[in-house]
Amino acid sequence: MSATPNDPSTPNTPNTPNTPSTPDASYLVDGLRFAFGTLTVVPVRVTRWDREAARGGMLWAPLVGVAVGAAAALCGVVLLALGAGAPLAAVCSVAVPAALTRGLHLDGLADTADGLGSGKPAEDALQIMKRSDIGPFGVVTLVFVLLGQVAALAQAYGDSWARGALAAVVAATAGRLALTSAAPAPVPAAPAPRAPS
Secondary structure, X not given: OOOOOOOOOOOOOOOOOOOOOOOOHXXXXXXXXXXXXXXXXXXXXXXXXXXXXXXHHHHHHHHHHHHHHHHHHHHHHHHHHOOOOHHHHHHHHHHHHHHHOOOHHHHXXXXXXXXXXXXXXXXXXXXXXXXXOOOHHHHHHHHHHHHHHHHHHHHHXXXXXXXXXXXXXXXXXXXXXXXXXXXXXXXXOOOOXXXXX
């Protein structure tokens, strides 16, 4: 019986076609679909959910950031062209990425703040982070982060429309680039579950 290229039981060796050292067109396309399908609300048909597709998706994450940032910048620039002030353009440029990403990054930030702010041992903090509700630390963190983003973009848009647009694109791209750079060195959030004895 021969193993298929995406078979998880197949060792990931240089001779295996699904290694990143020998990417083919399908690897790149699957990675692009994975990136847009998981990091945005764009209705992309994700056909693969394996490690190789995820790895490709993380490589494409900065491109997702460029697209999200460009949409945010476009919203801000259009509002400025219509005569709105820099603060309203900044609010729109912060709201667009939140809407395009389903608030994924904001939810994760709130969960992290709740877990770290709980003062509980690591295991209990992880349980708090897994809950679907947002606690007081999460709310306060979101308020300050969103206010900071709006204030920074309002200042940039106040200087010039180009500076505000560039700031929106750079911020969105840098955030996704951090995801790409963190992908090669995973840090487990929780210990692996023990097998029942």
